[in-house]
Amino acid sequence: MYELNDTYKAHLDSIAEAIQASPTLAQYLEEEEDEHYEALKAEFEPQLEAAHEQINHYSPFEIESFERYLLDDRFEGLFLPRVLGYSVLRPQINAQFFYSRQNDHFGEILSYIAGNVNFDQLRSRIGQAVQVGFALSSDIYVTGLIDEIPTKRVRQFLLSQKADNARTTEGRKQIFLRYQRQFRSRNYQYAPFPLAENELISHTDHLVNFLLYRISQEGLNNDALPGPLYDMATNEDYTGRKEIVEPILIYGAYLSPEGEALEAIKNVLSRERKAHSDRVEQQVMTFLLRLKNDPTITFGQLEELNLGELIDRTIDDDLTAYFNLTDKIHNEGYTEPEVQEAIQEEVLKQQGLSEFNENIRQTILAYFDTYAASLGTDDYNDWFAHTGKQFPIYMKIFANEQFNQELRRLAIRYTKRLIKVHTNKRGKDYRDIKKTTVATWTDYDFMTDKQLKEFFKTPRKRKKSA
Known part of the structure; x- marks a missing residue:
């Protein structure tokens, strides 16, 4: 305390x-x-x-x-x-x-x-x-x-x-x-910070949840967080302790250490990677998935690039391979053929359901999600042109049914927005949307002919009783 x-x-x-x-x-x-x-x-x-x-x-x-x-x-x-x-x-x-x-x-x-x-x-x-x-x-x-x-x-x-x-x-x-x-509208959250080695096991999980709460709330001042996190990471008594990894990742992704602080944190993580390679790789990949799958937490391009600053690329392990790849995705663009070739090359080196591959899939899905959210209901031609090219490429690269289902979810969500606005079934907009959707969703195996017919079916309005 x-x-x-x-x-x-x-x-x-x-x-x-x-x-x-x-x-x-x-x-x-x-x-x-x-x-x-x-x-x-x-x-x-x-x-x-x-x-x-x-x-x-x-x-x-x-x-x-x-x-x-x-x-x-x-x-x-x-x-x-x-x-x-x-x-x-x-x-x-x-x-x-x-x-x-x-x-x-x-x-x-x-x-x-x-x-x-x-x-x-x-x-x-x-x-x-x-x-x-x-x-x-x-x-x-x-x-x-x-x-x-x-x-x-x-x-x-x-x-x-x-x-x-x-x-x-x-x-x-x-x-x-x-x-x-x-107390939903109250800011009362707190977790004790581990100030001694014997407190690491009992305090760290709670601390991590508290830190994630702080960084996910708009308007909170988090200037008080870096100091204790730096002290925790660089405490020599904590060398080799798995409990320091997740707080370090939060520090790097969200609190942007710079200069000597960045180098010190980077050195600590490098020390842990060299001494406990498999365990640290597993911890990092698992925690990244937690951040990406939690809807209350923002984890995107900026946070992944920030985290990459902590990764010593001279160490030959999966973390170096992962962050080299995500740097390429974020800096050059996920639609570039060279980036897609690099993704395919790395994905094939891993087991299909590995957390490495799942993290890459989530990174790509985040880009599709952001793109869909950026479009208006008059931009459907852009959506069809973009997804018509990119969906098949990534469905082939990952060959993963769950990934395909996530693309399906995005497509359904955006298309529902379209047909809520373009309601005239005789109009050009509606006919173009339906024609392209039916053709592509059948190719992608998103829906059967029967499901598509039901999707575009207008619900009957109940007659008011006399």
Whole structure:
């Protein structure tokens, strides 16, 4: 965990001082009415929320330190129900919908709330969060947490939050997803950064997911990410550890290291390739496919070229062959005959269903996808000319049924756009579209005559009942 920097500490201290000097707080302490605490909440929680959003935007690895700083009586428990909610949603969850590791951050915040003098005002806002945290934690952990609470009525409240349906995986899943939906518009994600070798196994998968979340969200400032990633990659204690490979790939593809940093990261990856060739090749190819197949993540020409900057081409392995080929595709163009010959040559060296070949297929599919998305409904002649030449070439090069089905999906999607606009069956546009589509799709084996007839069939409109 990264410590909270002094700037944010000073900002939080100023809010705490304002809370303690507030006439609203004085009135609440004197009269102990809920309405005065609500007024205090309305006055200061927006300030705490704004500070929380700011640190999550600019310094995400300090977020838990920020939240622990709020466990101070000067803040009167304000904003802690929201923080408790974030704490139960962030950790990594396994297939059985239990936390992969003990959620001590949740336990620490809940214990503080349970002992806070304003617990009666806070309890109405924490029930669901407690239920989720308990459902995803082990019974032993929950029992130990409750037993440490000194006040009987607080223990009874917490015991009442243990849900009966949390006994099954499906029940825990429902509890978690129902609560998570309430925070869809919130930026609360966080993963602990492995700061020691013994944390690599427990932290890295969660870290990778967090990094992918950060780079996939528009508008987030990721200037705080390169420093820790550089330190992780160049840490000599991590030499030979498979856990450093995926963070390095994210660093290279999305955060664009330059100069000495680029050379250092490149040297680390070269060291790992030489020492563990087969394993690193497999890791890189598998991770590339993950990036290309995840619709929430952008991975295209720029990211693949960036990643190629990390690859030492003097090493004779499949990674050199792969990135030499993708450099050629991206720089010269996938429609060039020389590029297509190079693709065919490399593809034939690999097993047909290898991840090497699948990655090349995905790279080419991305170009076809981008081309289809760039065309308007009046550009169908360009589409037919382009795909009429390129589809047969690549179907022959790859000889892969799944690739052909992806081309079919693209063709259907674009053609549906066309016939939604060009609806006059007697018009030249419609007749040209249908004629060319029927001829080419039959050649490509995209559809049978019967399927094509059904595809172009106009659905009958139901007659309105009298």
